[in-house]
Amino acid sequence: MSHAELHQHFDIPGTTIFDGEMAMKGYGLNKMCYSFNAAAARDAFVADPEGYMDKFGLSDAQKEVVRNKDVLGMINEGGNIYYLAKLAGIFKLSVQDVGGIQTGMTTEEFKQKLLDQNNQ
Amino acid sequence: MAKVIGGITTSHIPAVGNAIAKELFEDPYWKPFFDAYPPVHEWLAEQKPDIVVNIYNDHGLGFFLDKMPTFAIGAAHEYHNEDEGWGIPAIPPMPGDAKLSWHIIEGMVEDEFDITSCQELAVDHGFTVPMQLFWPGLLDNPNLPRAVPISANTVQHPIPTLKRALDFGKSLGKALRSYPEDVKIVVLGTGGLSHQLDGERAGHINKKFDMMCMDKIVTDPEALTKISRMELVKEAGSQGTELIMWMMMRGALGDNVEVLAKNYHIPISNTGAGMLLLESKD
Numbered sequence: 229m230s231h232a233e234l235h236q237h238f239d240i241p242g243t244t245i246f247d248g249e250m251a252m253k254g255y256g257l258n259k260m261c262y263s264f265n266a267a268a269a270r271d272a273f274v275a276d277p278e279g280y281m282d283k284f285g286l287s288d289a290q291k292e293v294v295r296n297k298d299v300l301g302m303i304n305e306g307g308n309i310y311y312l313a314k315l316a317g318i319f320k321l322s323v324q325d326v327g328g329i330q331t332g333m334t335t336e337e338f339k340q341k342l343l344d345q346n347n348q
Numbered sequence: 349m350a351k352v353i354g355g356i357t358t359s360h361i362p363a364v365g366n367a368i369a370k371e372l373f374e375d376p377y378w379k380p381f382f383d384a385y386p387p388v389h390e391w392l393a394e395q396k397p398d399i400v401v402n403i404y405n406d407h408g409l410g411f412f413l414d415k416m417p418t419f420a421i422g423a424a425h426e427y428h429n430e431d432e433g434w435g436i437p438a439i440p441p442m443p444g445d446a447k448l449s450w451h452i453i454e455g456m457v458e459d460e461f462d463i464t465s466c467q468e469l470a471v472d473h474g475f476t477v478p479m480q481l482f483w484p485g486l487l488d489n490p491n492l493p494r495a496v497p498i499s500a501n502t503v504q505h506p507i508p509t510l511k512r513a514l515d516f517g518k519s520l521g522k523a524l525r526s527y528p529e530d531v532k533i534v535v536l537g538t539g540g541l542s543h544q545l546d547g548e549r550a551g552h553i554n555k556k557f558d559m560m561c562m563d564k565i566v567t568d569p570e571a572l573t574k575i576s577r578m579e580l581v582k583e584a585g586s587q588g589t590e591l592i593m594w595m596m597m598r599g600a601l602g603d604n605v606e607v608l609a610k611n612y613h614i615p616i617s618n619t620g621a622g623m624l625l626l627e628s629k630d
Contacts, residue, residue, distance in 0.1 A: 317434025
């Protein structure tokens, strides 16, 4: 089996496989979000978001999606949801808020979608 | 000699930590979830394991992408956690058993598993929520066992295969049973079942697949090793890959297990929440 064949990714609609390529692309963005484990880092971001993003070397595209709270954009820019969840915490967004933002639903609609899954 | 008495799987959703802090046990949303745990409490009170091997996946507290171990074993005297950035209530430091940790590491590396050993390891909700669920009161609970945390990488692909996870568990079980002290050990596999937090497919839950996994992991875990990692993402969702920890637990229990309690409920947060209490019969 060739090395290329070992990369057995196949297309899953609406799903980004967070692999080495994405982990390199999103390194600065994810590193910034990882820093938010510390309350002092969260305060520093809130006090000066632009300066804080510069400190972690975010690209212009990454800064733009953070400013816009564009979750799908952040995923596309290499953000990993586990680290992004810490940024969402600063924005006071729940997991269901984040689900709604990504699927074009209100939070209530997204919660209903989850409840409806019980009828599978 | 040490004895592996059984294993318990549970989802470890952060919202559960908040619900415990707020004591929402009778709340209509939470009751179908929390009602599954009293049989586990009864079994643990009767068995009184000395040690819990808590197999979980770090979600960005203990490890970052700068160094991402595929399998890491805690070898500390105690384990701390933090609020993880979004206000999950922190719990007090959990006592470890560094001597047993090093016995496991020695045994598994001898068995050709390449382990990252951690003398300091911040443990996140994947570890703490199950501790809160199974030993209410934690340090105030006289039956709280000493803990050995084991974390598997599910953050960044390539993640371990389900076959590797089951084999890891088998090697872990061998190491545990060779420990010369007369201790009783329970093994946890935390996380899952199907869920996806990210992307346009956020909110994906697959009840049929979860039911199949909860059945096969008891009777024929080898069958689950045929599922590729990409198939697992497709069926169970991006974060449903946490089935890996269930497989690691299952491998440690030996061939024959008896189901003492089982529960499945949709949804808790974005997740199909599963629980299994298995007693080792080997």
